[in-house]
Amino acid sequence: MTTTLDTVAGAQPALATPPVAPPGRRSSPRTRARADRGVVALGLAVAVVLAFLVGYPVLNLLSAAFAPDGLEVLRRIVTEPTNHRIVLNTLVLGLIVGVVGTLIGFLFAFAQVRVAFRGKRALHLLAMVPIVAPPFAVATAVITLFGRNGAISNGIFGIKGDIYGLSGLVLVLSLSFFPVAYMNFRGMLQSLDPSLDEAASGLGATKLRILLSVTVPMLVPGFAGSFLLLFVESIADLANPLVLGGDYTVLSSRAYLAVTGDYNTSAGAAYSLTILLPALLVFLVQRYWVSKRSVVTVTGKPTGHSEQIRAASIRVPVLVIVGALSALIVTIYLTVLAGGFMKVPGVNNELTLDHFRFVLTGIGSKAMRDTAALALIAAPIAGVLGMLIAWLVVRKLRRTSALLDFVGMLGLAVPGTVLGIGYALSYITPTVFFGVQVLPALAGGTAAFSGGIAIVMVYITRSLPSGQRAGISSLNQIHPAIEEASTSLGAASGTTFRKVTLPLIQSALVSGLTFAFARSMTTLSPIVFLTTPGLKIMTSQILAEVDSGRFGNAFAYCTVLIVIVLSLILLINLLVRKVIFRGRTHSR
Amino acid sequence: MHRRTVPLTLTAAVAVAVLAGCAPSGGQGGADGSSDPVTFICTPQEDWCQLVASEFTSATGIPADYVRLSGGEAVARLSATGDTPEFDAWFGGGAEGHLAADEAGFIEPYTSPNADQIADEYKDADGRWTGVYVGALGFCSNTDVLDEIGADAPESWDDLLDPAFKSNVAMAHPGTSGTAYQALWTEVDLNDGDQDAALDYFGELHSNILQYSKSGSAPGQMAGRGEVATGVIFAQDCQKFINEGFTNLTTTFPEEGTGYEVGAVSLLANARNPEGAKAFIDWTLTAEAQDLAATVGSYSVPTNPDATITDDMVDLDDITLEPVDIDAAGAARNELVARFDSEVAPAPKE
Numbered sequence: 013m014t015t016t017l018d019t020v021a022g023a024q025p026a027l028a029t030p031p032v033a034p035p036g037r038r039s040s041p042r043t044r045a046r047a048d049r050g051v052v053a054l055g056l057a058v059a060v061v062l063a064f065l066v067g068y069p070v071l072n073l074l075s076a077a078f079a080p081d082g083l084e085v086l087r088r089i090v091t092e093p094t095n096h097r098i099v100l101n102t103l104v105l106g107l108i109v110g111v112v113g114t115l116i117g118f119l120f121a122f123a124q125v126r127v128a129f130r131g132k133r134a135l136h137l138l139a140m141v142p143i144v145a146p147p148f149a150v151a152t153a154v155i156t157l158f159g160r161n162g163a164i165s166n167g168i169f170g171i172k173g174d175i176y177g178l179s180g181l182v183l184v185l186s187l188s189f190f191p192v193a194y195m196n197f198r199g200m201l202q203s204l205d206p207s208l209d210e211a212a213s214g215l216g217a218t219k220l221r222i223l224l225s226v227t228v229p230m231l232v233p234g235f236a237g238s239f240l241l242l243f244v245e246s247i248a249d250l251a252n253p254l255v256l257g258g259d260y261t262v263l264s265s266r267a268y269l270a271v272t273g274d275y276n277t278s279a280g281a282a283y284s285l286t287i288l289l290p291a292l293l294v295f296l297v298q299r300y301w302v303s304k305r306s307v308v309t310v311t312g313k314p315t316g317h318s319e320q321i322r323a324a325s326i327r328v329p330v331l332v333i334v335g336a337l338s339a340l341i342v343t344i345y346l347t348v349l350a351g352g353f354m355k356v357p358g359v360n361n362e363l364t365l366d367h368f369r370f371v372l373t374g375i376g377s378k379a380m381r382d383t384a385a386l387a388l389i390a391a392p393i394a395g396v397l398g399m400l401i402a403w404l405v406v407r408k409l410r411r412t413s414a415l416l417d418f419v420g421m422l423g424l425a426v427p428g429t430v431l432g433i434g435y436a437l438s439y440i441t442p443t444v445f446f447g448v449q450v451l452p453a454l455a456g457g458t459a460a461f462s463g464g465i466a467i468v469m470v471y472i473t474r475s476l477p478s479g480q481r482a483g484i485s486s487l488n489q490i491h492p493a494i495e496e497a498s499t500s501l502g503a504a505s506g507t508t509f510r511k512v513t514l515p516l517i518q519s520a521l522v523s524g525l526t527f528a529f530a531r532s533m534t535t536l537s538p539i540v541f542l543t544t545p546g547l548k549i550m551t552s553q554i555l556a557e558v559d560s561g562r563f564g565n566a567f568a569y570c571t572v573l574i575v576i577v578l579s580l581i582l583l584i585n586l587l588v589r590k591v592i593f594r595g596r597t598h599s600r
Numbered sequence: 601m602h603r604r605t606v607p608l609t610l611t612a613a614v615a616v617a618v619l620a621g622c623a624p625s626g627g628q629g630g631a632d633g634s635s636d637p638v639t640f641i642c643t644p645q646e647d648w649c650q651l652v653a654s655e656f657t658s659a660t661g662i663p664a665d666y667v668r669l670s671g672g673e674a675v676a677r678l679s680a681t682g683d684t685p686e687f688d689a690w691f692g693g694g695a696e697g698h699l700a701a702d703e704a705g706f707i708e709p710y711t712s713p714n715a716d717q718i719a720d721e722y723k724d725a726d727g728r729w730t731g732v733y734v735g736a737l738g739f740c741s742n743t744d745v746l747d748e749i750g751a752d753a754p755e756s757w758d759d760l761l762d763p764a765f766k767s768n769v770a771m772a773h774p775g776t777s778g779t780a781y782q783a784l785w786t787e788v789d790l791n792d793g794d795q796d797a798a799l800d801y802f803g804e805l806h807s808n809i810l811q812y813s814k815s816g817s818a819p820g821q822m823a824g825r826g827e828v829a830t831g832v833i834f835a836q837d838c839q840k841f842i843n844e845g846f847t848n849l850t851t852t853f854p855e856e857g858t859g860y861e862v863g864a865v866s867l868l869a870n871a872r873n874p875e876g877a878k879a880f881i882d883w884t885l886t887a888e889a890q891d892l893a894a895t896v897g898s899y900s901v902p903t904n905p906d907a908t909i910t911d912d913m914v915d916l917d918d919i920t921l922e923p924v925d926i927d928a929a930g931a932a933r934n935e936l937v938a939r940f941d942s943e944v945a946p947a948p949k950e
Contacts, residue, residue, distance in 0.1 A: 274672075
C-alpha cells in the first residue's frame with residue numbers, strides 16, 4: 013500500500029513511518045510525481061465542482077454556527093451535562109451501528125460470493141431491498157411488529173416490548189444501512205485472488221483458518237470503509253431517531269429540534285458542527301490505520317476461480333445468521349407491502365385498494381415522475397464523480413488527497429436538515445463572489461427548472477460518498493502496475509482512467525450508481541428546504557401522509573417507491589454492464 | 601470514449617427533457633397571463649393545501665401555488681431567502697410561528713377588511729396575523745388499552761398522574777412541537793403564571809410518559825396503535841385519526857381548562873405579489889373558504905362565525921378554554937423549554 017502510505021506521509025509528516033514497501037512497487041511514487049496536465053485539469057475541475065456542491069453551503073453553515081446564537085450553543089455543549097449525554101448517545105449509536113452493520117454486510121457478501129448454497133439470486137435481491145428504505149417505512153413497520161402492541165412482540169410472545177431508544181435504533185439503522193457494506197464486500201470478495209486461498213490450503217490450513225487469517229485481513233480496507241460510512245450515516249440520520257428515538261436524543265434530532273422547534277438556525281448549525289467532529293475523527297483514524305496494511309490483490313496476473321466453501325465450520329453459522337436476518341428483512345418489508353393494502357394497518361386489517369388508487373392516480377403520480385427524473389439526472393453524475401474522486405485520491409494526488417476524500421464525504425456527514433439550510437442560504441439568492449455574480453439563483457420557486465438544479469445538486473452531494481468509498485476500496489486492491497503498463501505504452505492519464513481503471517472498478521461504479529439513485533429517491537430532510545411549488549418530491553409526500561396518520565397511503569407510497577427504485581436499479585445495472593462496458597469485465 | 605459516454609449523456613438528456621417537461625406545468629400561473637400568481641407557504645396537511653390553492657383560483661381567478669412547510673421550517677426558509685422572498689403569504693400553522701417570523705422581520709402587518717368578523721382573541725391587534733382556525737388541546741385515548749389497565753379516559757390533568765397510566769402517556773416534546781408547548785403553557789396559566797408549579801406537574805407526569813415524540817400529532821398515532829393509553833394532542837388531530845379508521849380512539853378534555861392554538865394567515869414582507877396575497881388573505885377569512893377544511897378531514901374549528909361547525913368538530917362552548925396570551929407564551933418559550941429540557945426530561949424515570 014505504498015500509494016496511500018505516501019499520501020499520509022505527505023500530508024502528515026509527523027505520522028510518517030518509513031515505508032516498508034514490497035519490492036517492485038517502488039516505482040509508483042515516481043510515476044505519480046510526474047502528473048500530466050490532464051490530471052491537474054481534472055483535479056481542478058473536481059475541486060471546483062466539490063466547492064459548489066459541498067464547500068460553499070457548508071461554509072455558509074459554519075458562519076451561521078459561529079454567529080452569537082451558535083456560539084452560545086457550542087458553549088453549552090461543552091459545559092452542560094445534558095449536552096454531554098446527547099454527544100455520548102450519538103457516538104455510541106454510531107459505533108454500534110457501524111460495527112453491527114459492517115458485520116451483517118460482510119456475512120451477506122461472504123455467503124453470496126464464497127459459500128455454497130441455493131438461492132443466491134434471491135439473497136442478492138434481499139440484500140439490495142433495504143437500500144430503498146424510504147424514511148419512516150422501516151421504523152413504522154418495526155413499531156407495528158415489535159412495538160408495545162406489536163404483532164410479533166405482543167401478538168405472539170405477549171410481551172410489551174420497548175423498542176423506543178437505542179435498541180430499536182440499532183435494529184432499524186443496521187438493517188437499513190448494511191447494504192452499503194454488502195455491496196463493498198461483494199465487489200472486493202469477487203476480485204480477491206483465489207491463489208492465496210489455494211496456497212494457504214496447500215499448506216494445510218483449514219477453511220476457517222483461511223477465512224480468518226487470509227481473507228479477512230485482505231478485506232481490511234473494506235471493513236474500515238464500510239464502518240466509516242455506516243458510522244457517518246447513522247449519526248447523521250434523522251428520520252429514524254425522530255420516530256423511534258424515544259428519550260434517546262442524538263445530535264441530529266437535536267439539530268432538527270433547534271431549527272423547527274426553537275426557530276433557531278444558528279443553533280441547528282452549531283449542533284451539526286458537533287456531528288462533523290466525530291465523523292472527522294473516525295475518518296482520520298481509519299485512513300491512518302488502513303494505510304498501514306497492504307491489500308493489493310488484483311495484480312493483472314492470470315488467476316483461477318475460487319471454489320465455493322462447503323466446510324460445515326463456516327457454512328452452518330454463516331447461513332444460519334444470514335437466514336435469520338433475511339427472515340427479519342422479509343417480515344419487515346412484507347409488513348410495508350401488506351400495510352398498503354389494509355384500511356388502517358395494525359388496527360383495521362380489512363383489505364382495500366384505496367391507498368394505491370390514491371398514490372397512483374392522485375397527487376402521487378406527479379411526485380413519482382418529478383422525483384424519478386431528478387434522481388436519474390443525479391445518479392450518473394454522482395457515480396462518475398465518485399469514481400473520479402476515488403481515482404484521484406488513491407492514485408494521483410499526494411498532499412491534497414486526504415482533503416479531497418474528506419470533502420467528498422462531507423455531504424453525508426452533515427445532517428440533512430442542516431445541509432438543506434446551507435443550500436437554501438447559498439443558492440436561493442444568486443451566488444456572488446467579490447461582487448461578481450457567479451451563478452444565478454439555483455434553488456427556490458423563482459429559479460430555473462422550478463429550483464430543480466439545487467435539488468439535483470443535493471442528491472449528488474448526498475449520494476457521492478458511497479460510490480467514492482466503494483471506488484477507493486476497490487482501487488486500493490488493484491496493483492498500480494496495471495495502470496502503469498497503460499501509461500508506459502503512451503496512454504494519457506485520462507485514457508488510462510477510462511480504458512483501464514474504470515472497467516476494473518466496474519462493480520464499484522455500479523454500486524455507486526445504484527446507491528446514488530436509491531439515496532436520491534429516498535432523501536428527505538435536506539429537500540424540505542428546497543421544495544418548490546413546481547416540483548413534488550415523493551419523500552415529502554410520504555412524510556405528509558405519515559403526519560396525517562394515513563399509514564396505508566404512506567405504506568403504499570413506499571411500496572411504489574421500492575418498485576420504481578428496484579426496477580430502475582436493474583436497468584442501470586444492465587445498461588452499465590451490457591451497453592457501456594459491452595461485457596468488458598476485467599474483474600473476475 | 602464516445603461509446604462509453606454517449607448512453608450516459610443520453611440518459612441525462614432524456615432526464616433533463618423530462619424535467620423541463622414538468623417544470624412549466626407547475627408554474628402554469630404565468631401562462632394564461634390574466635394575473636400574477638400567488639405563492640404561499642402552507643403548513644396544514646397536503647390535501648387541504650391543494651384544495652385551498654385550487655378553490656382560491658376558482659373564486660378569484662388568481663392562480664395560486666404553495667409549498668408545504670412546518671412552522672419552524674418556514675421560518676428557517678424565510679431567513680435563507682432574505683430580501684428576495686419566494687413567497688407572498690403564509691397560510692396555517694400556529695400563530696406563534698408567525699410571530700417568530702415577525703420578530704425576524706419577515707411579516708408585513710395587514711388587517712383584512714374581513715377580519716372584522718373574527719373574534720378579537722383569534723387575531724393580532726396589529727394585523728401581524730389573523731386566525732383562520734382554532735384547535736383545542738385534549739386527551740386522545742385508546743379504549744382497548746384503557747380497559748386493559750383498568751382506567752377511565754382522563755377527564756382532568758390530574759387524572760394523567762394516576763399510577764395506572766405508568767408508561768402509558770405520550771406527548772410531544774415542547775421544544776419540537778407547538779402542541780406540547782401549548783400543554784406546558786396551559787399548565788403555567790392554570791397555576792396563575794407560576795412556572796415552577798407547571799414544571800413540578802410535568803416532573804410528576806414524567807414517570808407516566810412513554811416517550812416525548814418530536815411531532816405534535818404523533819402521540820395520537822401511538823394511542824391509535826395501542827402503544828400507549830392516551831396522548832396529549834389537539835382534538836382535531838384525534839378526530840382525524842378516528843375518521844381515518846382508528847375507531848378505538850376517544851377524545852376527552854381536562855375539566856380545569858385546556859389550551860388552544862390559533863392557526864393563522866399572514867402577509868410576508870417584500871412579497872412579489874402583495875395585492876394577490878391580500879386577496880388571498882381576505883378570501884381565507886370567508887366562511888366559504890373555511891368550510892373547505894372539513895371536506896378534507898381537518899376538524900379544527902373555523903374562526904369565521906358564519907362557517908359551518910360539523911359534528912366532527914369540538915364545540916368550543918362545551919369545554920373550558922383557558923385563555924392564551926399568545927405574545928406572552930411566545931416570549932417565555934425559549935426559557936421555559938430550556939427549563940423543561942434540564943429539569944424534567946433528563947430525570948430518570950421511576
